[in-house]
Amino acid sequence: MGKFWNIGRSPWLSMALGGLSALSMAPVAFAQTENLPTCTGPNADEFLVLVFTPSEPLQEEVRLQVGRTLSQNHDLLVCQHGGNVLSRIGNFESQAKATEWAEYFDGAVGLPLMVITPVTSATNATAQAPEIPTLSEAAATPPDVIVPTETAIPSDTFRQQINPSRNIPIGTLSAEVAEVPEIVDPFEPKALNGSGYGVLVDYGTNPAIATDLKTLLSNDVALVSHATRGYLLAEQTADEDRLVELLNLLSQNNFAAIAVPVEQIIILKPNLIP
16 A cells, blocks of 8 residues: 555644645635634544645535545535645545545546544554655555445446556654655646636536547646636637637537636646646
8 A cells, every 4th residue: 555654643734734835825716714614633443535625616626526426424524724725525434445535536636635544542652753755666666556345336437537656645643743745746726827718618527528628639638717616628729710619619529618718717737637
């Protein structure tokens, strides 16, 4: 299951997500934290997935993915810690299940996330400072994908999108405080540069259509935000003829598309499908 690093109990989440703090300065409309509850650690025998979701479109994306791929037993809470807005997905029964879903979500959406595991008092008493893998080590020893044996297994779409090459950070609430792990794929939302229009495709509850869109257009597809909603950016153009041509092409292939001025678009992930 790859290499892990331990996270201290006090403050338990500051260290786990310290590498995400600087991202709150990115130029995107972030959610206010004043009215959000404080994030809490896992209960005994509970495993969590924490996702960095500083804006409403990102929080909605997490809700959609949780609703599509997890049972109602998994609670979802938007909470805050140290000025960071997070989505807390709880009630995973094992580290393997939490990691498998985190790998799926990372492949489908690509937001910074971490698996948080509980520890017992015995573990706290004997905890030692962990070895933190370098980026080269993480690439050389990717985690295994563990398939659950219970009858309620993920759907084919879920399983096809698991990305075993991504090393999901895993933290435990131990007595020792480790160094903050390096973020492999930093989340840096930014305004779309240039002029003209962005042609946005509404993917509804199925981000997998990004693959079909990329095949149709033979270019990179970005995940973007516009007016508090997530979209796929098919293309940016200042050419009105190309704009009309592209909208017609997408319509003929059953894609719901709109044209939006570039200054109203925030890029969340430039290349959704490498």
